[in-house]
Amino acid sequence: MSFTLAIVGRPNVGKSTLFNRLVGRKLALVDDTPGVTRDLREGDARLFDMRFTIIDTAGLEEVTDDSLQGRMRRLTERAVDMADVCLFLLDGRVGVTPSDQVFAEILRRKGARVILGVNKAEGKAGEAGALEAYSLGLGEPLRLSAEHGEGMDDLYHVLRPIE
């Protein structure tokens, strides 16, 4: 049996970078310009000996804040509906933002099964962000670095029981 993991969170936290790492192909666009990926992308992910389906949700923040919230909300809700479990990513260097709180609320209201990930936490970066992340009430955050591949063993261990 396999499962579907949706990577959700506000733009620029590193969702597509993690998607690309787990899929091993450049299916999702990554760019320094926030919001380059424009839709939901699905790929076959591999993490050590585990295989699953992964969904990347897009950023659309070139639009105004209002429509960003509406569009991101709808995309996130679609992803949550398709997924068995959501990896909710934060930027550990930034900490918890009001926008993160909006996403947390969507996930809570949908009753989604959530894994909280604090990304960009390579080395000691993201320690403060990880502490802040507890305040979301979504459980213990995993410190990850999508770019440098750190925390992938911890991610494996929380996903293993779902498989």
Ligand code: GDP
């Ligand atoms: P998305 O909008 O959530 O899909 O974010 P992207 O994957 O496009 O990444 C946004 C920016 O964050 C890019 O410049 C990435 O190179 C950078 N980034 C992603 N993951 C990491 C990480 O683990 N550490 C650091 N330092 N930067 C990262």
Ligand code: MG
């Ligand atoms: Mg993206």
